[in-house]
Amino acid sequence: MSRTMRMRQTAAAFCLLALILHFLPQSTAAEQVNCLNGGSWNGEICLCPNGFTGNLCQDRVPVVICQNGGSWDGLKCQCTSLFYGPRCEDVVESFEIEKTVTAAVEVSVTVTSQNYSEKLEDPKSEEFKKFNETFTEQMKMIYAEIPEYEGVVIKSLRKGSIVVDYDVILKTRYTPEYETVFQSISSNMKEKIENATKLQVTVNNNCSALLCFNSTATKVQNVSNFVISNETCQQQVGEEYAKYVFTETKGDKVHCITACSAGYKTSLDCHYGKCQLQRSGPQCLCLTTDTHWYSGETCDWGIQKSLVYGLVGAAVAVLLVILVILGVLSTRFRREANRQKFKVSQMQKWNEEEGRNPGAFHNVGFDHNEEGENYVHLGSMYSNFEASLSHINPEEKIQIQRPEIVMTSL
Numbered sequence: 001m002s003r004t005m006r007m008r009q010t011a012a013a014f015c016l017l018a019l020i021l022h023f024l025p026q027s028t029a030a031e032q033v034n035c036l037n038g039g040s041w042n043g044e045i046c047l048c049p050n051g052f053t054g055n056l057c058q059d060r061v062p063v064v065i066c067q068n069g070g071s072w073d074g075l076k077c078q079c080t081s082l083f084y085g086p087r088c089e090d091v092v093e094s095f096e097i098e099k100t101v102t103a104a105v106e107v108s109v110t111v112t113s114q115n116y117s118e119k120l121e122d123p124k125s126e127e128f129k130k131f132n133e134t135f136t137e138q139m140k141m142i143y144a145e146i147p148e149y150e151g152v153v154i155k156s157l158r159k160g161s162i163v164v165d166y167d168v169i170l171k172t173r174y175t176p177e178y179e180t181v182f183q184s185i186s187s188n189m190k191e192k193i194e195n196a197t198k199l200q201v202t203v204n205n206n207c208s209a210l211l212c213f214n215s216t217a218t219k220v221q222n223v224s225n226f227v228i229s230n231e232t233c234q235q236q237v238g239e240e241y242a243k244y245v246f247t248e249t250k251g252d253k254v255h256c257i258t259a260c261s262a263g264y265k266t267s268l269d270c271h272y273g274k275c276q277l278q279r280s281g282p283q284c285l286c287l288t289t290d291t292h293w294y295s296g297e298t299c300d301w302g303i304q305k306s307l308v309y310g311l312v313g314a315a316v317a318v319l320l321v322i323l324v325i326l327g328v329l330s331t332r333f334r335r336e337a338n339r340q341k342f343k344v345s346q347m348q349k350w351n352e353e354e355g356r357n358p359g360a361f362h363n364v365g366f367d368h369n370e371e372g373e374n375y376v377h378l379g380s381m382y383s384n385f386e387a388s389l390s391h392i393n394p395e396e397k398i399q400i401q402r403p404e405i406v407m408t409s410l
Contacts, residue, residue: 002101050074069238081256082237082245082277091277094261097232099174099247099254102150103182104167106221109197110214111162113134113207120157122163128157142196148172148185161214170223176252182223190220225283232256244281258282273299 035046039057048057051074066077070088079088081095119127132154141148150169157164170185197213233256234242241258248257248264254260259268259282260275268275270284270292286299294302312352 012350040237069240080236080238081259082241091258094255094264095236096253097230097236097247097256100171101171101174101178101182103223104153105170105186105223106165106167107168107193108163108217108219110160110217111164111211112214113209113212114162116157116159116162120162131157131162134210135166138165139168140193143168143189144186144188146170146192149189163217174249174254176249179223186220186223193220194218240279241277244277257289264352269298271298271300272302 033041033046033056035048035057036040037049037050037052037057037060038202039048040045041047046055046057048054051061051063053059053061061074064072064077064087066072066079066088068080068083070077070079070083072078077086077088078082079085082092084090084092114131115126119125122128135154136152139152140149148170150171152166152168154164154166167191170182170189172181172185175181188299194215197218198215200207200209200212201215217391230246233245235249236256237245244258245256246258246266247254250264255264257264257266258277259266260277261267262275268282268284270286272289272292273286275282284297284299286294286296287370288294289367291305292302293305293308294300
């Protein structure tokens with residue numbers, strides 16, 4: 001075959017291949033995959049919802065029980081701010097929070113544009129509610145340029161036109177200099193309320209503002225009642241442990257801590273133990289060392305192991321001595337009992353040899369058949385016996401009563 005022929009055949013093969021590829025169905029997009037259990041296909045993989053895993057989201061993730069208020073999101077335990085760990089089992093020392101400080105400024109003003117009524121003394125009355133709404137709106141306009149202003153709280157309404165005793169509530173972020181900041185705010189606030197009461201006065205029984213005031217009766221006290229609330233901390237740790245969490249400042253930051261948090265003014269000193277927060281509250285778990293045992297509420301009482309071992313050894317030694325003494329006494333008692341038993345058996349043996357019944361009475365001293373050195377015959381004892389009747393009167397009569405016979409019928 002010539003070279004030209006081979007080239008023609010090769011060209012024909014390429015043309016045939018091109019025609020085949022041209023008429024084959026072409027895919028312009030990646031194949032669509034049906035994901036299970038609510039999963040979605042992003043063109044490459046299945047995006048599974050919480051609780052499922054696998055190439056097609058076909059496998060369910062085992063549910064894990066989280067401790068200390070943690071919640072399972074399908075992948076891991078979401079712990080509260082006070083705990084950490086795979087199961088939220090460990091307690092953090094402390095955690096920082098964005099803290100605000102609240103303060104109150106006592107103010108007294110006299111409203112001259114309204115008349116006093118005894119119903120204003122009742123916070124539940126419609127008169128009080130209406131006055132409170134008007135007064136609050138008026139104060140909001142007066143203190144509008146003070147960013148720390150939070151509102152007012154009316155404490156009392158007294159007679160004298162209407163004398164209003166109220167607190168101005170201020171709130172700012174915590175800094176170590178927060179008291180100085182509040183003093184500056186208080187001065188600014190005092191200036192504004194004094195200017196307002198001078199301008200908003202009654203002229204010819206007319207008041208151009210919501211309320212008018214007596215400019216000479218305004219009194220502003222210093223800032224007081226600084227409050228750093230524990231509520232923020234308690235909300236972050238859950239209801240179960242909320243009562244054991246409180247705030248304490250350290251440096252220029254506010255920390256949420258418990259009594260088990262180390263390095264704070266209110267930290268619980270467990271001495272020779274470790275503080276652990278439990279559901280019943282902070283508790284000291286006492287240590288045991290090579291030389292001591294520790295106990296007590298704060299593990300402050302210890303006892304030497306060597307002392308205990310010595311006392312136990314002494315007690316055991318005393319007990320052994322007592323047992324030895326009892327053993328010796330018991331042995332002597334048994335020997336004495338055996339000796340007495342032997343004597344009795346010997347006496348019985350002797351009696352048997354002499355022909356006597358064991359246990360029978362034998363009058364040795366008065367045996368008539370027994371002849372002895374000291375033997376006295378009974379006949380010789382009574383041979384000289386003679387009755388004496390000289391003291392008896394033979395003339396005296398003895399009267400004996402005759403017995404009575406009683407007849408009975410059957």
